[in-house]
Amino acid sequence: MSSLLYRLGRWVFRRRARVALTWLFVVLLAGAGAGTLSRGTDNTFSIPGTEAGDALTQLSRTFPQVSGTSATYVVVAPSGVAVTDAAVTGPVAQAISTLGGLTQVVAVSNPFGTTAAGQVSGDGSAAVVSVQMNGSAGAITADTQASLATVKDTLAAALPTGSQVALGGDLFSQQVPTLSATEGLGLVIALVVLVVTFGSFLAAGMPVLTALLGVALSMSGIFIATRFATISSTTPLLALMLGLAVGIDYALFIISRHQGQLRDGMDPEESAARATATAGSAVVFAGLAVVIALLGLGVAGIPFLAVMGIAAACGVGVAVIIAITLTPALLGFAGERLRPRPRRRRSRAEGSTPVASGNRFFTGWVRAVTRYPVVTIVAVVGLLGVASIPAARLDLALPDAGSQPTSSGARVAYDLLAEHFGAGYNGPLIVTGTIIGSHDPLGLMADLKHEIEKLPGVASVPLATPNVTADTGILQVIPDGGPDSAQTTALVHEIRAQHDRFLRTYGVDLAVTGHTAVGIDISARLGAALLPFGLIVVGLSFVLLTMVFRSLWVPLKATLGYLLSVGTSFGVVVLVFQDGWGADLLGVARTGPVINFMPIVLMGVLFGLAMDYEVFLVSRMREDYVHGGDARAAVASGFVGSATVVAAAAAIMFSVFAAFVPEGDVNIKPIALGLAVGVFVDAFIVRMTLVPAVLHLLGDRAWHMPRRLDRLLPSFDVEGEGLAAEVALADWPEPNSTDAVAADGLRLDGPDGPLYADVSVRVPAGGVLVLAGPHRSGRTALLLTFAGRVHPDTGLLKVDGLVSPVRAAAIRGRVAVARLARTADPVGELRTAFASGAPVVAIDDLDAVGDPTLRRSVLAELTARLSTPAPGRDGAGRTLLVTCLDPLGLDGLLPDGERTVLTVPAARTADRTAAVEVQA
Numbered sequence: 001m002s003s004l005l006y007r008l009g010r011w012v013f014r015r016r017a018r019v020a021l022t023w024l025f026v027v028l029l030a031g032a033g034a035g036t037l038s039r040g041t042d043n044t045f046s047i048p049g050t051e052a053g054d055a056l057t058q059l060s061r062t063f064p065q066v067s068g069t070s071a072t073y074v075v076v077a078p079s080g081v082a083v084t085d086a087a088v089t090g091p092v093a094q095a096i097s098t099l100g101g102l103t104q105v106v107a108v109s110n111p112f113g114t115t116a117a118g119q120v121s122g123d124g125s126a127a128v129v130s131v132q133m134n135g136s137a138g139a140i141t142a143d144t145q146a147s148l149a150t151v152k153d154t155l156a157a158a159l160p161t162g163s164q165v166a167l168g169g170d171l172f173s174q175q176v177p178t179l180s181a182t183e184g185l186g187l188v189i190a191l192v193v194l195v196v197t198f199g200s201f202l203a204a205g206m207p208v209l210t211a212l213l214g215v216a217l218s219m220s221g222i223f224i225a226t227r228f229a230t231i232s233s234t235t236p237l238l239a240l241m242l243g244l245a246v247g248i249d250y251a252l253f254i255i256s257r258h259q260g261q262l263r264d265g266m267d268p269e270e271s272a273a274r275a276t277a278t279a280g281s282a283v284v285f286a287g288l289a290v291v292i293a294l295l296g297l298g299v300a301g302i303p304f305l306a307v308m309g310i311a312a313a314c315g316v317g318v319a320v321i322i323a324i325t326l327t328p329a330l331l332g333f334a335g336e337r338l339r340p341r342p343r344r345r346r347s348r349a350e351g352s353t354p355v356a357s358g359n360r361f362f363t364g365w366v367r368a369v370t371r372y373p374v375v376t377i378v379a380v381v382g383l384l385g386v387a388s389i390p391a392a393r394l395d396l397a398l399p400d401a402g403s404q405p406t407s408s409g410a411r412v413a414y415d416l417l418a419e420h421f422g423a424g425y426n427g428p429l430i431v432t433g434t435i436i437g438s439h440d441p442l443g444l445m446a447d448l449k450h451e452i453e454k455l456p457g458v459a460s461v462p463l464a465t466p467n468v469t470a471d472t473g474i475l476q477v478i479p480d481g482g483p484d485s486a487q488t489t490a491l492v493h494e495i496r497a498q499h500d501r502f503l504r505t506y507g508v509d510l511a512v513t514g515h516t517a518v519g520i521d522i523s524a525r526l527g528a529a530l531l532p533f534g535l536i537v538v539g540l541s542f543v544l545l546t547m548v549f550r551s552l553w554v555p556l557k558a559t560l561g562y563l564l565s566v567g568t569s570f571g572v573v574v575l576v577f578q579d580g581w582g583a584d585l586l587g588v589a590r591t592g593p594v595i596n597f598m599p600i601v602l603m604g605v606l607f608g609l610a611m612d613y614e615v616f617l618v619s620r621m622r623e624d625y626v627h628g629g630d631a632r633a634a635v636a637s638g639f640v641g642s643a644t645v646v647a648a649a650a651a652i653m654f655s656v657f658a659a660f661v662p663e664g665d666v667n668i669k670p671i672a673l674g675l676a677v678g679v680f681v682d683a684f685i686v687r688m689t690l691v692p693a694v695l696h697l698l699g700d701r702a703w704h705m706p707r708r709l710d711r712l713l714p715s716f717d718v719e720g721e722g723l724a725a726e727v728a729l730a731d732w733p734e735p736n737s738t739d740a741v742a743a744d745g746l747r748l749d750g751p752d753g754p755l756y757a758d759v760s761v762r763v764p765a766g767g768v769l770v771l772a773g774p775h776r777s778g779r780t781a782l783l784l785t786f787a788g789r790v791h792p793d794t795g796l797l798k799v800d801g802l803v804s805p806v807r808a809a810a811i812r813g814r815v816a817v818a819r820l821a822r823t824a825d826p827v828g829e830l831r832t833a834f835a836s837g838a839p840v841v842a843i844d845d846l847d848a849v850g851d852p853t854l855r856r857s858v859l860a861e862l863t864a865r866l867s868t869p870a871p872g873r874d875g876a877g878r879t880l881l882v883t884c885l886d887p888l889g890l891d892g893l894l895p896d897g898e899r900t901v902l903t904v905p906a907a908r909t910a911d912r913t914a915a916v917e918v919q920a
Helices: 001-015 016-037 052-060 087-100 142-156 181-198 201-225 233-261 268-300 305-340 360-369 372-395 409-421 440-451 485-495 499-506 515-549 552-578 598-628 631-658 667-705 707-712 722-728 779-788 808-814 825-836 853-865
Strands: 068-075 105-108 128-134 164-168 429-433 458-466 470-480 511-513 737-749 754-763 768-772 792-799 801-805 815-819 840-844 877-886 900-903
Touching: 001 268, 001 305, 016 201, 052 429, 052 470, 068 087, 068 142, 068 409, 087 105, 087 128, 087 142, 105 485, 142 164, 142 754, 164 409, 164 754, 181 201, 181 233, 181 631, 201 233, 201 429, 233 268, 233 305, 233 598, 233 667, 268 305, 268 458, 268 515, 268 598, 305 598, 305 722, 360 372, 360 631, 360 667, 372 552, 372 667, 429 485, 429 515, 440 458, 440 470, 440 499, 470 485, 470 768, 485 511, 485 515, 499 840, 511 515, 515 552, 515 598, 552 598, 552 667, 598 631, 598 667, 598 792, 737 779, 737 877, 754 768, 754 779, 754 877, 754 900, 768 779, 779 792, 779 815, 779 840, 779 877, 801 808, 808 815, 808 825, 825 840, 825 853
Parallel strands: 768 877, 768 900, 815 840, 840 877
Antiparallel strands: 068 128, 068 164, 105 128, 429 470, 429 511, 458 470, 737 754, 737 792, 792 801
16 A cells, blocks of 8 residues: 555646646536535435334325325413404404415414314414425425425414414424534634644645645535435535545545654655655555445434435545645645745654654653553543443434524424414324224224323324225324424324224234334434444444554553544533533523434544554554564653654644534534544644553553464555655665566574575566475465565565565566466466566476376477566566476476576475465
């Protein structure tokens, strides 16, 4: 990875103008596409496969009049006037007549009609007019909604002075989120942090620019996708929040590494390439972790949540791609202007240490947290454990109009309904079933109404009627509690628990649906998905960090720290949104249950962000440990070397997330607060306090990795060790070397001893190398090492100019292997190997071909192939690597010419093939 990014960074640096113009063109093209194709977002939440969702779908076919969304007018008469007085009933009747003629209106209830029930309050002070719409909330046009508002204003003007008219209902229960100046404050704070971190306005502006371009592109993509899929209005806001945060941080990591290398005197082009390779590798890893976690939201099996995860993951992916492509281009434009002014620093010879020469604040920090590591660990775990206790009381629900600001019309209608009719009137349930087998549908519905009225938690059943074809019946049930209350949830479960009894007694298969029941089912589905999703995230974090750090203790500690951060985030969200701590300060209109998809979204996003800080902090510690060998000193020096950029990144993310809390959308508020708290806790308390203490306490054991597991897991070189090896060997064995193979001191150990040792050889391009040795020698293992299929334990090796094992994957693409010992068609095996176009061909057991006719065919094939230049090698022929028992046995198999012969002694192992790990 680091080698690929190194070449990418250098390429982009040299072609910066072309790259910058390409990105600008892509963003403008996407913006044009969004303006042309966008159909807008939709706040309709549903789940296929649940009782409420399936029943609502069935109602849309059998009873369409009640399956769509609805609007509600609440009329309150002035003091001393009854709502049934002519001064009120006359204007209401006129409004009902006007509403009946509106497009998308199916039916309008008359609270004063003879069939009306429960639409006039018990004290006669208020009445409700219900307007049934044709379609879901997302299908109701802006013109229809404007007409509904006009009717409300006309009615208010016609009523006696002192009357109240409010318009609400399911249609207006969800607000379309909008941006305010408060969200922009997060960018301002981020810019200030960047200026302080870099000491340069030019460097500080680069991460903001790349983040804004990434957000513009991802948002455009989301709105283009609305043409083909239903996307909730929360989705682009979540993508915006994440895109800004990670976009700024990812560029920050790369620019910070670049600036540090410039301070040490490195050339700008080389520095940009190395920064892209090292910090860019960590960016790719961290971004991949976030993307995987966000895509994991699909585990819940809820379409709108899966779409939200995909959109946010695409936004993070765009941020990663822009960070590793556009950032090097901007570094190229800046050139020498980013080089910090030289500062006088004492050399190590004068007694300074890596820690002493670092930031004094963070030097004191790491010394304080590692002086008594056990005390630090106990204090942090105890503090965060206590902060996580409220998380056990986390209550989830879909937001409704009661969560909106008190100034909104829908909230006014919500409060008036609760005041005059009871809290349950804001969350009516619909109980429906097929009654096609009944001979007395009206009597059946009356019996069912009587049964349900007796259930605990039922305030009233104002409606119980069959449809016009008498094949489907519905009952409107008003609960005692509000739509997000535990009592209403219990009532839904109680009605469903009576299903079998109703089926036996009345022959009706009843189901509970409606907006409130749908929200309850979504919350239940999300609650059930939390555990498997959490196991996936925790397991993923452990595996990924094991791959990165080649350690078991580091990922174990990181995973437990992540759980502490999540628990604390949930705890703070409960204290604010349910218990009301600081609710007024943060603009929380009403305390109560939290939006039901908050936990799973927060867990996924915070996982990726926690991996960011873990990688950037601990990778520097591991790098210093690998180079210095003192584990505890490496904790201190690595902390000081990376703490500044980690602290800056966390401060930026915190400010961006926190800016979405005061004036944010009701759906995004708890997520933003949870992420802000989670980022602060994870960065400053877990990663920068708990992690150094744990690693200091463990010492060398922190970096222990069982050898077998180390060989089994793939390596993710985020520290750039492989790149460092490539740079160090760039001029080895000499500058501009054209050797096909150059090896020095290679050794590979088997279970019972070395398979080969002290192997040093050079093979020119177009040459022939013969590896001879007896059976059970290391000749095959050595051949596969040159082919990139086996990695040596020690020594230096270059194949076709590529350093092994750093570029093993590329080497495997340039070395074709033919195994002749057990093939019936050796000529076909050779043709397949040469047909790959590889400049180097490795042939194992060439002398195994004993048949004279086949030997002549093999000789003819090799003669023809070796006389043909390798593709793209400027006339150089193929390089041939072969193994055999005895070089004399190759007579009549290899064309005449110069060849290098290397004898490999017998290996001290019973089975040479089982002793090596062959890379596919």
